[in-house]
Amino acid sequence: MQAGSRRRRKKKRKLEEPPAVSAMGGTHAREPPLGVGDREEGGAAAADRISDLPEPILADIVSLLPTKEGARTQILATQWRHLWRSASLNLDSNGLARLGYFFPVDDNALAAVIPRVLSTHPGPVRRFCVPADYLRSRTAAVEAWLSSRTLDGLCDLEFCDVHSYLKTPLLPLPASAFRFSPTLRVVTIRKCHLPDSTAQAFHFPKLKQLALVAVVVSETWLNSMIAGCPALECLLIDATSGIRCVRINSLSIRSIGVGVGSQRTNQIQELIIENAPSLERLVCLDLFDCLHVSVTSSPKLQTIGCLSDGYGFSRSHMIGSAEVIQGLHLDRLTAVVCTVKILAVDLVMLDLDTVIELMKCFPCLEKLYIESVPEGKNLWRRKHRDLIKCFDIRLKTIGLGSYQGIKSQVDFLTFFVLNAKMLELMIVRVSYENDSRGYTAEQYRKLKFENRASRGARIHFTGHRCLRGASDIDHVRDLDLTDPFFICLR
Template sequence: MEAGNPSRRKRKLEEAPAAAAERGAHGLEPPLRMGEGEEGGAAAADRISDLPDPILADIVSLLPTKDGVRTQILASRWRHLWRSASLNLDCDGLDGLYYYLTEDDDRALAALIPRLLSAHPGPGRRFCVPACYLRSRSAAVDAWLRSPTLDGLHELEFCDVQAFEPTRPLPPLSALPASAFRFSATLRVATIRACHLPDSTAQTLHFPQLKKLALVDVVLSETWLHSMIAGCPALECLLIHTTSGVRRIRINSLSLRSIGVRVGCQRTNELQLQELIIENAPCLERLLCLNLLDGLQVSVTSAPKFQTIACVSDRRDFSTSLMIGCDAVIQGLHLDRLTVAVCTVKILAVDLFMFDLDTVIALMRCFPCLEKLYLESVPGGNNLWRRKHRDLIKCFDIRLKTLGLGSYRGIKSEVDFVTFFILNAKVLELMIVQVRPQDYYRGFAAKESRKLKFENRASKGAQIHFTTDTCLRGVSEINDACDLDLTDPFITRC
């Protein structure tokens, strides 16, 4: 790009929401009138505009920021709705905003945010700005958060957009502005990223309506985190992602339903998380360990509704250790102790070095009521089972209804592995087999179905779905507190 010419991304940012808010219907392409277009007719009716203003305002507040502002040019009926709707100011959804900001984009975005805040009377619904601004523009962020437009804010996020080159050293973290805590009475969703959370704020933490909290790349203490959990009586989803400064976390919460933990942090001079203890969580249903590179000791003392586990793994010697009460101890994928089967667990996602049937059978013995099993693996191993598990087949009740397999290639060890479930899982409803695009070809599904003896399946109502689409969500793709709120977080679409 020639010197002096504005970047394409900067032009997009400068043409985005604030310009539309200031110009109204001037300077933008007029939209098609209702009834115009290839399939429309003069008699076509604008039924959406007939909806009451409060409903239309809710619709506008849920649109991406740029689209919400542009509703003002649709028709005179819509002109006032953006200002009467709760403000959705989400920088992460603006055209041209990517993971790294150039210097020009940085200036353009920083100028755009206050223009939007001044153009809208409030109240605020969602406010999302780059986390790097907590360091580079801390005074501006504090001023934005104090804007009356954001009064009553429901969602606050500092998103993962960087204003520095990835090869530069990590900058020091700044403290979260005190103004961020002024929304404590109304905040429902919060993603706090790339900042320091000082102990001086711990005693005042009280968020009565907060349901989803993500702490990403933050430095905090055990005191701060435990005070935060205690101060959120409605908290349902907690994501602790690459945080530092804390070695042990104890969970005591009457409301938490989902916990996601990713260990590891680039700030190696800080304490790293080593131990997670679920002491008392009567509503906890899902516990997701989201990475495989660092050992994490997890113990569950009291969680009577515990249903979903991810991700135990056998890929590293220091993989996650899971202890459930005094009944079961799992080191990686090896069952070290089983006193009493854990019958509450219905969904399990595991990462195997190879599709190993012996390992999976041991896990099914530990979790005999398992209904959904998701496996990610690399090919290899030997899964001959007909003689070895002949007695097991006669007495073991496989209750699986859904089986998801990632990175399937159709080699013999995989065929033997899958055939075991096809011929023995009597209540199986769906098998999702995700195939790499380079391994898929015309006739692949028919050929594999024959190899897998699908016509002889134990469950006559079972279906098998071969796909190159990303139907299955790997644990590494769960990076948002909202992902934790899904009944089954490991399946997207098919």
């Protein structure tokens, strides 16, 4: 009798208990939604909303999954068994390989899996990613895989860097790779030699994204390649040899990323952008190497990174026409560039004067991302009194890494808190031990945030990585982002 009374009281409390309140101010059910194969209480089949989607949409979802996860969807439910074979295949060696410092890739196992997948899946294949080192160690196998009819209509071809620790002689790109010319849209070529004899064959009318990483190539081949890709939008060139000067003449290119890499001989020394009317993003991947950048005509250039302040830290510089840019070296910037809205800089010291000069050169700047050591003097209350009255700060987003809450950093950020009338977001990365509510409240007080010039502004303190440095852009797809330096807020 008592047990029955307890059950009735427990049931009554459960019925009277209010729903949980979410962080967004709404309500949500306490029980998690039922997934594929789950069943409701009493044995009735659960509502499987995912499986109710049209099969073409489900196939698209499966095609975006890594190779292993895509194949495993066959066990979710009976109606899912055929989806993996009907979906476009994403065959990625990076996802199939065992990677890690103590668990090296099993070459034999990986090389055996690739033909098994190609023979099991009828196609089409959306993406094929194969280790670049196989071009030397398994030349015949790579040639056979690329010749497989399953790969007909391939859109994305990548030679990935699974064995980054191996140093091997570079061989030419397999001839079978050129059979995908009519369909390829994304290509990443790594660790191979591209002789001039293949320049005429490199004609890809639909190619939009191209990455050349650790390749040997001549200026003749590169110029011919750009001419042979009329739809090319993103170009990434990193750690290549054989080229002293990269010359860009393209009506379609929107994003360019160039890195010198570790090569000290026969490396890229100069980037000349002669005619790029569609260019919007220019990213220099290296801070420590000499790269002379010249821009003649680029009227749509909106994003630049990563600039350095030069105090012996980097000798890179940009010289161009007055309508675009004169001087990438921060102590030589003199021209006014009204098109640039996103800028990433790496400073030896956090220096407000340097940043103010940047804002004068880029008066329409909306997003500014800064990496620097904390040291510096940023007293400004008297020094920049006249500037504050006459200069319109248009910054909407400011990102600062390595924040420690010391006086120079507080003074720097306070300047923008009290004077940036259009500020919307300030992203401040702190150490994990300081990522707490108490620490955040203290910094709000130090930065005088209650007196902020923009009432809609907010500060996001985080111990997570929200910003991407120029050296972290390691795939050509990163260049296609509207803001390549912003990752996410967490």
